[in-house]
Amino acid sequence: GQQLNQSPQSMFIQEGEDVSMNCTSSSIFNTWLWYKQDPGEGPVLLIALYKAGELTSNGRLTAQFGITRKDSFLNISASIPSDVGIYFCAGQKSGAGSYQLTFGKGTKLSVIP
Amino acid sequence: DAGVIQSPRHEVTEMGQEVTLRCKPISGHNSLFWYRQTMMRGLELLIYFNNNVPIDDSGMPEDRFSAKMPNASFSTLKIQPSEPRDSAVYFCASSLVGTSNEQFFGPGTRLTVL
Numbered sequence: 001g002q003q004l005n006q007s008p009q010s011m012f013i014q015e016g017e018d019v020s021m022n023c024t025s026s027s028i029f030n031t032w033l034w035y036k037q038d039p040g041e042g043p044v045l046l047i048a049l050y051k052a053g054e055l056t057s058n059g060r061l062t063a064q065f066g067i068t069r070k071d072s073f074l075n076i077s078a079s080i081p082s083d084v085g086i087y088f089c090a091g092q093k094s095g096a097g098s099y100q101l102t103f104g105k106g107t108k109l110s111v112i113p
Numbered sequence: 114d115a116g117v118i119q120s121p122r123h124e125v126t127e128m129g130q131e132v133t134l135r136c137k138p139i140s141g142h143n144s145l146f147w148y149r150q151t152m153m154r155g156l157e158l159l160i161y162f163n164n165n166v167p168i169d170d171s172g173m174p175e176d177r178f179s180a181k182m183p184n185a186s187f188s189t190l191k192i193q194p195s196e197p198r199d200s201a202v203y204f205c206a207s208s209l210v211g212t213s214n215e216q217f218f219g220p221g222t223r224l225t226v227l
Contacts, residue, residue, distance in 0.1 A: 033214070033216075035218075042204050042218035042219050043156075043204075044218070045215055048214070048215050050214075088156065099163070099168075099214065100146075100169065101146075101216060103156040104155075
């Protein structure tokens, strides 16, 4: 089946630092989504990307849809303690009735005050 | 507007018992997805519905799992009989396919089978 390789698996950073994480796939996706999950909660959608090369920002978050359509990255600038959580990428190959998301394994972010 | 609603939030049961998880999707959404999350396997899609019709149930682990969507505002995931390896967090998500591919998740049901 489809695989999304998300890296890094975990990271510890100082408050105020910038963060970068990415996802790669052997398959082409038409949509890339980035989610954040807090402990005991469901994933919350952060950014959605629909076009190859698209660069989209949401506050301190910026995500890009790779030109090859096989990768995406998420950057967080000037991290704060509430950025702690697990970040998931998800890709979607929309086609004849297929709306499934394939999820990466997640990047666990810890922010040291 | 209310998001995806799931109940119960926590369920503890004994092996062999029947478990029913419930989901109310976002009003107006036409697709509903059931996921299972574990440390080892991450987020796995179990089954999804479009316009109340099951489209792909290839992720359902085995015959002990079944899902229904009797109407646009309600779905159930049933495990019978439950086993300890079914312990996980089960999420329901909904989306408005055709307009957006974005899926919105509920808070999840944490299932523990003893």
